[in-house]
Amino acid sequence: MLTFYRRVGDRHSLRVGFSDRKDGDARARSFLSQERRSPVFPHQVHSAEVEVVEDCIDQPTYECDALITRVLDTSIGVRIADCVPIALYGSSFSGPTVAVVHAGWRGIRDGVITNTVEQMSQDGCDDLRAIVGPHISADEYEFGTKDLAQMIKLIGVKAASRTKNGSPALDLGAAVQEILSRNSVGIDHQVARCTAQDSRYWSHRANRDDERFALIAEIRLL
Numbered sequence: 001m002l003t004f005y006r007r008v009g010d011r012h013s014l015r016v017g018f019s020d021r022k023d024g025d026a027r028a029r030s031f032l033s034q035e036r037r038s039p040v041f042p043h044q045v046h047s048a049e050v051e052v053v054e055d056c057i058d059q060p061t062y063e064c065d066a067l068i069t070r071v072l073d074t075s076i077g078v079r080i081a082d083c084v085p086i087a088l089y090g091s092s093f094s095g096p097t098v099a100v101v102h103a104g105w106r107g108i109r110d111g112v113i114t115n116t117v118e119q120m121s122q123d124g125c126d127d128l129r130a131i132v133g134p135h136i137s138a139d140e141y142e143f144g145t146k147d148l149a150q151m152i153k154l155i156g157v158k159a160a161s162r163t164k165n166g167s168p169a170l171d172l173g174a175a176v177q178e179i180l181s182r183n184s185v186g187i188d189h190q191v192a193r194c195t196a197q198d199s200r201y202w203s204h205r206a207n208r209d210d211e212r213f214a215l216i217a218e219i220r221l222l
Helices: 105-110 112-122 145-155 172-182
Strands: 002-008 012-018 051-053 066-069 076-080 084-092 095-103 126-132 160-162 168-170 186-190 213-221
Touching (some): 002 186, 066 112, 076 084, 076 095, 084 112, 084 213, 095 105, 145 160, 145 168, 145 172, 172 186
Parallel strands (some): 126 186
Antiparallel strands (some): 066 095, 076 213, 160 168
């Protein structure tokens, strides 16, 4: 698992991990058993909905594509094939907060990133930062012209690109960068790996893989 650690405030650290094939399918029970505590995953529906995880024991079924928590030692995660996994984090007077976002093109269009940032800001978080994980590159992401025009109208020409074969493409990474910038979120790290080209990852678009890798994040005491 590709793992990042960040200090958040004086007493806490943040762990952000991106699994790959070696870690197994993130949908499998064996994957969950590798974690110190079983992560909380939502039922992802390619929406802009955001939920807050308040309790690590009695968990409802979250129907959303982003989770936020302030609870220490509670892992939250999203499962990914080609979409963009994003960890967001910051601090407030009540302590650090972390969020995980599954950003597909529909979620981006409908505002899942902005909704997550706004929720965290409303809770008092400032100086929000992000780590962006592996996702499909524009080289491999041929996209319909009608939907692409819609994304360009929303995000700007940065969202438009070409595949390696010259077909119209959506640049998910550029779209995410633009939205984070508009929301004054600094990017600490971007994992420059294409899920459709890098054999370490599964890709639904390239190979119709059913397996998934995961983004997992949690807040810990130093």
